[in-house]
Amino acid sequence: MSKVVLVGANHAGTACANTLLDNYPEHELVIFDRNNNISYLGCGTALWVGRQIESPDGLFYCSKDVFESKNATVYIETEVTHIDFKAKKITAKNKEGKEIVESYDKLVLATGSLPIQPKLPGINLEGVQSVKLFQDAVAADKRMSDPNIKSVAVVGAGYIGVEIAEAVHRRGKKAYLFDVRDTSLCGYYDAELTHDMDAVLQKNGVNLHLNESVVSIDGDTKVTGITTNKGNYQVDMVVLAIGFNPNTALGRDHLKIFGKNQAYLVDLHQQTSDPDVFAIGDCATVFSNALQDTAYIALATNAVRSGIVAAHNLAGTKIASNGVQGSNGISIFGYNMVSTGLTLRAAKEAGFQAMVTEFEDLQRPAFMKENHPVKIRIVYDGDTRRILGAQMASYEDISMGIHMFSLAIEQKITIDHLKLVDIFFLPHFNQPYNYITMAAITAK
Numbered sequence: 001m002s003k004v005v006l007v008g009a010n011h012a013g014t015a016c017a018n019t020l021l022d023n024y025p026e027h028e029l030v031i032f033d034r035n036n037n038i039s040y041l042g043c044g045t046a047l048w049v050g051r052q053i054e055s056p057d058g059l060f061y062c063s064k065d066v067f068e069s070k071n072a073t074v075y076i077e078t079e080v081t082h083i084d085f086k087a088k089k090i091t092a093k094n095k096e097g098k099e100i101v102e103s104y105d106k107l108v109l110a111t112g113s114l115p116i117q118p119k120l121p122g123i124n125l126e127g128v129q130s131v132k133l134f135q136d137a138v139a140a141d142k143r144m145s146d147p148n149i150k151s152v153a154v155v156g157a158g159y160i161g162v163e164i165a166e167a168v169h170r171r172g173k174k175a176y177l178f179d180v181r182d183t184s185l186c187g188y189y190d191a192e193l194t195h196d197m198d199a200v201l202q203k204n205g206v207n208l209h210l211n212e213s214v215v216s217i218d219g220d221t222k223v224t225g226i227t228t229n230k231g232n233y234q235v236d237m238v239v240l241a242i243g244f245n246p247n248t249a250l251g252r253d254h255l256k257i258f259g260k261n262q263a264y265l266v267d268l269h270q271q272t273s274d275p276d277v278f279a280i281g282d283c284a285t286v287f288s289n290a291l292q293d294t295a296y297i298a299l300a301t302n303a304v305r306s307g308i309v310a311a312h313n314l315a316g317t318k319i320a321s322n323g324v325q326g327s328n329g330i331s332i333f334g335y336n337m338v339s340t341g342l343t344l345r346a347a348k349e350a351g352f353q354a355m356v357t358e359f360e361d362l363q364r365p366a367f368m369k370e371n372h373p374v375k376i377r378i379v380y381d382g383d384t385r386r387i388l389g390a391q392m393a394s395y396e397d398i399s400m401g402i403h404m405f406s407l408a409i410e411q412k413i414t415i416d417h418l419k420l421v422d423i424f425f426l427p428h429f430n431q432p433y434n435y436i437t438m439a440a441i442t443a444k
């Protein structure tokens with residue numbers, strides 16, 4: 001039996017704690033989280049703020065009580081302030097200012113990520129906010145209910161920005177969406193697909209401003225406007241969504257870190273450079289099967305799996321992570337996009353002789369009434385023919401198809417192998433010559 005201390009109990013920490021408590025009850029588990037809530041699904045923020053769901057109540061799936069019912073010791077609203085890795089002791093402070101010291105045999109760091117805060121004039125004005133925590137969602141929702149807030153600038157047209165811009169528009173406010181790049185969602189899809197999303201946003205009333213960088217947020221005490229390199233806009237609120245940084249302040253002086261962004265470097269067992277310390281979720285690296293290299297991909301799905309892997313390993317059951325593809329999806333004004341692995345641009349930047357095959361067709365045979373076009377792009381390595389990535393977009397729900405590509409990348413399947421893969425046909429669902437097979441068959 002050993003004593004495990006877990007720092008951070010959101011998606012990664014919750015998965016780790018439950019796996020440990022359910023499978024290895026002989027271990028002692030002490031959990032710390034500085035927040036007053038755990039397991040908040042951030043994906044629900046835009047749904048709730050945009051009133052696609054009426055209440056945030058269903059956005060939590062675990063609690064302090066659940067851990068305590070399984071005999072864990074839980075400190076919430078308690079921040080870990082220092083770790084003595086040599087003495088194997090952590091120091092924490094609760095909200096009353098009381099200091100708590102706990103020793104550990106094994107330590108799990110699940111401290112997640114923090115939204116990137118650009119150094120902009122006006123960044124501290126009232127009305128500027130990020131959307132990471134449940135508290136942020138509550139604050140954003142309150143502002144959306146204020147009739148004096150008429151226009152909102154969302155900075156960053158990545159996943160959070162696009163979803164929040166839709167939510168702002170759905171609440172009847174004027175939504176501006178700014179990005180420094182020449183298209184939305186540039187980290188996940190190639191321009192051939194993102195230009196469709198740009199058009200969907202604009203058609204539905206979001207004011208999309210690409211190739212524009214913010215110079216300042218304006219106002220005396222409250223936000224009254226935003227200035228970019230191209231103009232001034234009158235806005236009453238600014239949402240910042242320009243990406244996450246790993247939150248590794250506690251351990252980055254002791255543990256090996258990833259050069260690109262200071263995430264904790266972990267192996268396939270989630271073990272750090274200190275054998276008694278594991279790191280999981282957004283504070284840690286992942287192994288990218290597409291790159292066949294270490295990478296950083298902040299997603300709840302990765303966080304949960306890494307928590308499960310760490311729990312088994314620290315309890316003595318050796319299991320290795322499968323690595324990840326960074327599979328992801330988004331649905332905006334009914335337009336659905338899913339992707340996995342590398343875009344063509346990312347694959348080229350990584351040094352592959354990357355090639356792409358694309359196809360567009362109706363989801364079902366033309367004689368079926370309910371029918372929409374689907375676009376697919378499959379990225380592969382011209383040298384080895386290995387599939388490196390896939391992207392699909394449609395008003396159809398095409399989401400499940402991306403899982404096959406995720407597995408294909410993990411299993412190093414070639415584009416040529418995909419040509420003869422057994423894909424079923426039924427008019428209600430798809431076509432006999434479906435777009436997946438056709439994209440593979442037409443690959444050069």
Ligand SMILES: Cc1cc2nc3c(=O)[nH]c(=O)nc-3n(C[C@H](O)[C@H](O)[C@H](O)COP(=O)(O)OP(=O)(O)OC[C@H]3O[C@@H](n4cnc5c(N)ncnc54)[C@H](O)[C@@H]3O)c2cc1C
Pocket residue numbers: 007008009010011012013032033034035038041042043044045046078079080081110111112113114131132133160247250280281282283298299300301302303
């Ligand atoms: C608006 C939004 C929408 C999202 N949508 C999706 C989605 O649809 N799909 C998807 O896969 N991902 C999505 N994500 C990303 C996903 O939420 C993150 O990848 C995920 O939260 C990572 O989980 P984590 O547990 O590693 O880290 P975090 O969620 O960052 O949690 C870290 C925890 O550690 C605690 N902590 C940090 N430092 C300390 C300390 N010193 N002492 C004590 N406690 C500490 C924090 O309080 C927190 O509870 C979304 C994120 C946001 C913000």
Ligand SMILES: NC(=O)C1=CN([C@@H]2O[C@H](COP(=O)(O)OP(=O)(O)OC[C@H]3O[C@@H](n4cnc5c(N)ncnc54)[C@H](O)[C@@H]3O)[C@@H](O)[C@H]2O)C=CC1
Pocket residue numbers: 043118155156157158159160161163178179180181184185186187212213214241242243244297298299328329330
């Ligand atoms: N559907 C999903 O799976 C979701 C996943 N998430 C995850 O949460 C994390 C954080 O999301 P985001 O903050 O949206 O990050 P992101 O990486 O998705 O997007 C950041 C965007 O900000 C832009 N940008 C960067 N600096 C800028 C600047 N100075 N001015 C203007 N634009 C700038 C980038 O070009 C990019 O388009 C990501 O890992 C994301 O994948 C978030 C929401 C939904």
